[in-house]
Amino acid sequence: MQFVTILTLFLCTFFPILHMINALPIFYNRKKRKQNIVRSNKSISILIPCFNEESIIETAIKGINRLDYSAKEVIYINDGSQDETMKILHKLLRLSPEERKISNQLKSNKINNFYKSTIYPNVYVIDKVNGGKHDALNAGIEYSKNELVVTLDADSILANDALHVLNEVFQDPDVLAAGGMVHPLQGVQFNEKNIERTLSVNHVIRFQIFEFIKGFYINRVSLAKFDALSVISGAFGVFNRKILFKVGGYRKTLGEDIDITLKFQQYILKNPGKRMVFVPNAVCYTECPETWKDLFKQRIRWQKAFIDCVIYYFPMLIKTFLFRTVSFFMLIDSFILGTVAIYFTLFNFGYMLFTNIGNAQNLLLFYLLGVVSLNFIYSLFAMYLANYYGVKFKGKEKIRLTVTIILDLFVYRFVTLFFVLFGTISYFINRNDWNKVSRSGRIYELEKDKGMKNVG
Incomplete structure (x- = not known):
């Protein structure tokens, strides 16, 4: 003992x-690969699953509309919301029915309609029967048409330059997936030229702001250097679309982000030389729980998801x-x-x-x-x-x-x-209890000229 x-x-x-020690920049420089030359913009499909997001969906739309990356499409996936989410999407995007051919390689619940925005180019909406986040993402992958797939939560907002940073990373053909840096949305204030950090929030949010800093800038950076990433955050992940089909898309589980990351690790095991990376300069801001009750529900779900994936992938983990x-x-x-x-x-x-x-x-x-x-x-x-x-x-x-x-x-x-x-x-x-965290309903000011560039 x-x-x-x-x-x-x-x-x-x-x-x-x-x-x-491994997260220190000096070791990053030692292992840093040759900088990629950007020859063209990779085409990107941004998938945003939505379930009862009426309080945050307007902010999500504003956040996406600010991005100046031209080679993108945006697909909102209404996963059988029981509130006003679909009605708000119709109102803000002015949707019109659209036809798009899909391969039906990934199964999902019934698709009611596929729409295209009549006022914003390359913005689409899938309206489907509820099936959970994994089901919504599989539907989004089927309807997407671009080389890279970005998965975002409905309460996540990308920095202006995030897609450009990722575009440079994916110029390397060996990169199959990437995770970006995530910060709590409530911990920033948007100004004309940059953003400022604020801790003028309650202690529940303060703890999470600091927790994200520790978790991403030390643990996530270090694991990426060791080629040991086991989770690309569900709030902001980027994946090669062809490989998403090859690994069978998303599995029904409490932790879609851990599961899909480990599926890609299995693929990389069979295809040496391929890799996934963490990109701290590609930044996303996501709304975090504001009460102890909601934080408790979120973290219990995270731990359940972790245990589920350890058990499910244990044969692979122990063999390798x-x-x-x-x-x-x-x-x-x-x-x-x-x-x-x-x-x-x-x-x-x-x-x-x-x-x-x-x-x-x-x-x-x-x-x-x-x-x-x-x-x-x-x-x-x-x-x-x-x-x-x-x-x-x-x-x-x-x-x-x-x-x-x-x-x-x-x-x-x-x-x-x-x-x-x-x-x-x-x-x-009770491994299947989802415990969805409630949204704050706060309206965030996200004018297009209020930059969020070059912030880690």
């Missing part, structure tokens, strides 16, 4: 330090564990240390409380000091990297950021552990 405890503490320290970094990091770093170790630590503390309360107190003190110290260093690294990519906090926002970091160390860190514990147990009790 003592050996396992020491090994667990060592690994829980080693992997965060490894990711911090010794020679594929994605399998190694997903099993050891994410599953063993990110989930199993939490249960082991609690069990160990409980056992020692009954057998040796003195040692239990010493171990608890050592654990808390270690966790706080390591996470403080991790937080400093995250802010350094965020600053490197252009995320800066000014004036009073620095004070709010300092308070957020302190509360994150002593409060939110342990809240996230509870999410993991509860979510894992919940998977085996």
Whole structure:
């Protein structure tokens, strides 16, 4: 027991330090491949699944209309919404029925109608019977016609230059998929020339703003360098359309983003030299939960989705564990240390409380000091990297950021552990419960001349 405890503490320290060091720009430059020459704009289809999005759909349309990338089409997929979503789409886009031939390679629920906007070029709407997000995305892939497919949530807004950045990345024919940087939409203020970061929001959003910074600029950047990406965020992902057909599209699961990423990893395993990347300069802003209740529902669903994919893909992960970094990091770093170790630590503390309360107190003190110290260093690294990519906090926002970091160390860190514990147990009790997070209904100012370029 003592050996396992020491090994667990060592690994829980080693992997965060490894990711911090590997995420540093100096190592990025060392491995950086030759810059791609942009010879032409890749054609892109943007798919936006919509289910009961009446409070945010207008913002989504404004956000897409701001983009100046010419070689794109936009497809909104109304997945049997029970509110006014379809009516608003008709009103704002002035839809007219359109015919489009599809291959029927990916199955989805019945398509009621396919529409084209009469006022915006290359903007379309699929109206279909409800089947879930995976079903809506499969329908969108079928009706899309361009080389690359971008998947966005209805509450996600792309930075002006995001598609141009991705276009450069996909000039490399070996890149099959890419994930972009995601920031909470509530944490930005749009100005004429750029955007400014704000923490003038409630603590639930503040924690998520800082959490996204840590998760993407350290963990996601590091895993991408190791060719070990196991998830491309559902809020903003880019995929080669032909490969989406080859892997069978999306599977019905709570975590479509993890599932499709691992499907692409399976494809890459059979096609050496192909790869997926993370692009921190391609930025998306997405609305995050604003209450503890909604945050709880979202994170429980995320953990359930993670456990589901670990179980579903376990044969592949265990077979390739010794020679594929994605399998190694997903099993050891994410599953063993990110989930199993939490249960082991609690069990160990409980056992020692009954057998040796003195040692239990010493171990608890050592654990808390270690966790706080390591996470403080991790937080400093995250802010350094965020600053490197252009995320800066000014004036009073620095004070709010300092308070957020302190509360994150002593409060939110342990809240996230509870999410993991509860979510894992919940998977085996009710794995199919979706728990959709409610939208804020806030109207965001997204005028076309209010730039969002060059912000990480």
